[in-house]
Amino acid sequence: MFRALLINSENDGPQISEISEDVLRQDGVLVKVEYSTLNYKDCLAILHGKPIIRKYPMVTGIDFCGTVLNDSSSEFKPGSEVLMTGFGMGEKFWGGHSELASVDASFLLAIPNGFTMKNAMQCGTAGLTASMAVLKLKDFGLTPDSGKILVTGASGGVGTISILILKKLGFHVIGTTSNTKNFEFLENLGVEEIIETSTLNSVKILDKQKWIGAIDSLGSKALVGVCACTFAGGAVVACGNAQGIDFPTSVAPFILRGINLFGLDSVYQTTANRKRAWNLLAECLTDNDLDNISTEHQFNDILDLAKQLIENKVTGRLVLRMQES
Template sequence: MQSFKALVVESGEPYRAVLREARLEELPPGEVLVRVAYSSLNYKDGLAITGAGKVIRSFPMVPGIDLAGVVLASESPEFQPGDEVILTGYGIGERHWGGMAELARVRAEWLVPLPEGLSLKEAMGIGTAGFTAMLALMALEAHSIDPAREVLVTGAAGGVGSLAVALLAQRGYRVVAATGRPGEEAYLRSLGAAEVLERSLLTAPARPLESERFGGAVDTVGGAVLAGVLPRMAYGGSVAACGNAGGARLETTVFPFILRGVNLLGIDSVMCPREKRRLAWQRLARELPKALLEATVKTVTLDEVPALAQAILQGQVRGRVVVQLAP
């Protein structure tokens, strides 16, 4: 295969993402050549494809911050042709050609073997979003969520939020799902949410400390939403922060931290250590109900991605969008 189909973002005027045939020699260096079966569309991909955010570091660039596929060739003893693998993070789709192409050449140390019990499509139904949600759950568990308290998920109808709701509910927590899309209540309850909260209740003016309610929270939004979550945390509660779709600035007080011992936990899925990655993927394969995963996933072709990139930035995409590359 000397040429392959790819979505390529090019700089200049106008900034554009084009579908074209790419050549094998255009691929960046790496020890492993992967035939990509599936990628997925994430918020960061929407920024990259539309140019709405300065995500891409060099041009031309194939977007797609995650991929799943089959090894075609390997210079690393860790992987052999035919191995099924997953890659999320490490700057693919930003600094290194990513998953929205039929082929990818990557570094062996970035790859994780597909865990038993998952298909390649299911892995991208989970993707960076589900991987991030699992890292958030692991962080909350490490800080001992009070099982008597509710757990809040913000941005609950999005990719990370949907899977966080499903994972937390599966673990037996009473999950409150906050969203700016009230029409998604039935969907969120189907994932396991016990209650759906209107997002505006979190962004309304609040006192430095409100009534203690939540023992844990997964915040995928940032900005004013995260600022509204912190005063509502119970004593010793923890917030796993993993997104900034609502803004990167955080205007709050120190009172939740110094009077209630609240923990603010940063979740990074990009450079997460490899062994932690393996553990997170193994847990996802065991713990995420396949029926609920299917309910969050929409499968599209590469041709549909540019239009969906606009939609995901406008908050019009529910759950996960899987991009099919292989027939």
């Protein structure tokens, strides 16, 4: 038997339940989960179910890391330390809020060199997304000499890790936050300029140009403001919708300033792209960096933590210790 956060049906709430190992798929890689995390998407799944959860019963959790117990494909030896993100885990098939998981070998990656299992989950899906967003800006051609980079939702998971990587690469970073209490935390991360997110909601469709690149976790009017203040020829990576799913803008920033808007989905990515992003995280981030932007919690506290995150009462990343100590 193992423990997992199970939601039985659309009408049932989430509960930590005892489950028999027999119900796990037998043709996957069986992993003893050491750490999982709480991402924004996990909290939507835990508290609202649909539209994140596509099938019931479901065990939530879009990422985990752990130790391989058994692999029928022989790709991973027992004892290998692995990590898993995305591919619909916690949405279409059982996820990482569990003491045991059984998944496709092709979805797993070895823990990157220089990282511990805990480091990997201090980053988690949010960190992977942040790293891919930074790589999009770099591949587009932006360097620290190109100009300033804006990061919205700066105190969140994607935000904090984007900031850490950009700072290590030498960029000048502007952060937006919806809460002035986060100013000191963001200054300590090395953010050079901080603005309140609400100011983005009220800019003109084309406004004063302030940054050459941006990583946006918010969507909605905030993303409109981000595009309106991007320098001509600059690049914006849209990777989230914490403020809203809408995008009420005009084509003006695109046809009058030639700005480039890139979408990012870190869920379905090739092994090569995932490895490249994990390697960048492991090269840039130290234990100290990751300890500053994350807190470790026991699995038992998951429901309280999910409520806090969705109410925007959390700073940085929430890591869950999945095995009872």
